[in-house]
Amino acid sequence: MKSVRTKLDSYKLLPNWYRYLMSYVNLFLCSILVKTVVRGRQYIPKKGPYIIAINHFHIFDPALVAYSIRKPISFLAASDQEIEWYVVLAGKLYGFIPTNRTHLAPSTIKK
Template sequence: MSWYSFFRMVSKVVAWRLVRLEVAGKAHVPRKGPFLLIVNHLSFLDPILVAVACPRRVHALAKSTQFASGRFYAWFLPRVHAIPTRRYKVDPQVVRTVLRLLEAGEGVCIYPEGERSWDGTPLPLRRGSVRLLLKAGVPVVPCGISGSFEAKPRWSPSRHRGRVSLRFGEPIEFGVHDTRAEREEAFDAAAERIASSLARLSESPDAGAGGTGRPVSAP
């Protein structure tokens, strides 16, 4: 058994104990070939829930400080295919790593907001995340989470065992944009489409329709 398979098995137990998880749209995740999974970020529970719900292995971007937060994390995170990235900076090495994995037919998970929400509302999309999607030219699967903020807010040490919904949307094809000029030309439309997809999929099943857009921040 691989370490990722072990992590997924343990995550199922953790998720069962912490939340009542509802998953929809698994069929939208490609059975083979490269893809990017983009997920809104509300809680530290999100990577655990994604590992449980996603039918394929994904290499997830994680802030580099997590790798330096103790011996266990430094040992464990690489074994579950986490990719260290510097927050608020475009890291060329991370871009190369992601593109190499996609060329090998792997799936990569990105949280395009770059960090967890403090109050449960969507954060601006990072420009570097949008540019990476355009540069990669592979199917982009949007995934919306709702309820994980209420289960474990960023600012709270306590947890609440509530319902969490995780929904995969239909893959988005942006095409290949090899040059910087091409990516800049396609940027606004791509950012709007990503934002609207995440807003729709992360809407609570008990709530009405909400807004579709959000600002974009640097880098």
């Protein structure tokens, strides 16, 4: 079986405190740049883990989701695609967890 490895598979997460800080920078920037109306925020649990699945169309969509939730969150993202350097940078800031879709395992979620 051939191993499908990408450079994102060796990606290391930034420390939690840094991702937490960057999530508030994102909140600040989005509150200045974007005026949105969010419906259904009351259905998000106040405590404990949860999963939000989105189908997004643009690289800015995860930033807007983080702004809508108003909590520091992490994203699962496909690592088996070629992506530009600025998307990797944004992923580092938002807490992007690379996921190789050809080799999924229970440990993928535990990261």
